[in-house]
Amino acid sequence: MKAAVWHGVKDVRVEEVELKPLKDDEVVVRVAWAGICGSDLHEYLEGPVFIPVEKAEELTGGHAPLTMGHEFSGVIDKVGANVTDWKVGDHVSINPTVTHELRPDGVDVYDGYAFIGLSCDGGFTSFANVPAKNLLHLPKDFPLDLAATIEPTAVAVQAVKEGDLKFGETVAIFGAGPIGVLVAAAAKAAGATKIIAVDLSEVRLQKALEMGATDVINPAEVNAVEKIKELVPGGVDVSFEVAGVQPTFEQAIDATKARGNMVIVSIFARPIQFDPMQLMNAGVKLTTTIAYSKKTFQQTVDLVTSGQIDVKPVITKKIELDQIVTDGFDALVADKSQAKILVDFTK
Numbered sequence: 001m002k003a004a005v006w007h008g009v010k011d012v013r014v015e016e017v018e019l020k021p022l023k024d025d026e027v028v029v030r031v032a033w034a035g036i037c038g039s040d041l042h043e044y045l046e047g048p049v050f051i052p053v054e055k056a057e058e059l060t061g062g063h064a065p066l067t068m069g070h071e072f073s074g075v076i077d078k079v080g081a082n083v084t085d086w087k088v089g090d091h092v093s094i095n096p097t098v099t100h101e102l103r104p105d106g107v108d109v110y111d112g113y114a115f116i117g118l119s120c121d122g123g124f125t126s127f128a129n130v131p132a133k134n135l136l137h138l139p140k141d142f143p144l145d146l147a148a149t150i151e152p153t154a155v156a157v158q159a160v161k162e163g164d165l166k167f168g169e170t171v172a173i174f175g176a177g178p179i180g181v182l183v184a185a186a187a188k189a190a191g192a193t194k195i196i197a198v199d200l201s202e203v204r205l206q207k208a209l210e211m212g213a214t215d216v217i218n219p220a221e222v223n224a225v226e227k228i229k230e231l232v233p234g235g236v237d238v239s240f241e242v243a244g245v246q247p248t249f250e251q252a253i254d255a256t257k258a259r260g261n262m263v264i265v266s267i268f269a270r271p272i273q274f275d276p277m278q279l280m281n282a283g284v285k286l287t288t289t290i291a292y293s294k295k296t297f298q299q300t301v302d303l304v305t306s307g308q309i310d311v312k313p314v315i316t317k318k319i320e321l322d323q324i325v326t327d328g329f330d331a332l333v334a335d336k337s338q339a340k341i342l343v344d345f346t347k
Helices: 038-046 150-162 178-189 202-211 224-231 246-254 276-282 294-305 321-334
Strands: 002-008 011-016 026-035 071-079 091-094 097-099 113-115 127-131 135-137 170-174 194-198 215-217 236-241 256-264 285-288 315-319 340-344
Touching (some): 002 321, 011 321, 038 321, 071 127, 071 150, 091 127, 150 178, 194 202, 202 215, 215 224, 236 246, 246 256, 321 340
Parallel strands (some): 170 194, 170 236, 194 215, 236 256, 315 340
Antiparallel strands (some): 026 127, 097 113
């Protein structure tokens, strides 16, 4: 079968691979749809970030070259000898996070984590081996293309939870890429009354409005912080940094009210300078988020499949595996109108 395999920076190849032997606690998922994530793009442009190269990853045993893809959905094709809770034909979403699972109340990625599709073979192929514990049930009538967006939506839901957003509060989102607009959708579902998106791309700002933003700001046209404080005197309750650059990091602090919360959601491609006094003088509380808990992933499945978070607008393009580099990775770099590009494995 064909797969998109990461070999190095700007070196993702569509090539023939063989499915590894099925372990007793795994199932084979017949992949239906897989999304290209910002993390995948980082690996393509600047990697390795998460992909293990020098030695096998401790939690997964995987190492490069490996099949990418951690945002995927599909149908169970085969079950391992010790799998009793799943059967052939079940529709599933995949939580790609692998952890030590030290906490009795659920997975905490900060105990140590890796990802299927980044630390071992993933879903940019027709069939994938997945541990049964990483599966979540999907209603059979729920579209599997929409289900492929559940993983990035879980990132957004976790970000909103980390920001301690309360019903009726206000938010500013710096960066209106795929995760940024999903944060807007999650904030809307959580009851935010003002959802302000900031981005240099007018196309992305329009997508943010479509996904739940109430107001948009282009910082090339106005001072973003001043405009936010016109809309919300004193600053927003929660800000989200989803661009990964120093200017938006600083603006997110300045746009947040005293003792408000700022959440870093983006992956920074390079270090930035940070003056702690900017935070201290504002009384802003800073936190970060890298993924999601097991509980959050299940909540996201429920929110998406029930329609409380509408993920359909985030999907901007559907492609075939053979075009994943030119029409996928390269398109995401060159075309700011693209949000979530899905790879179709149903044909």
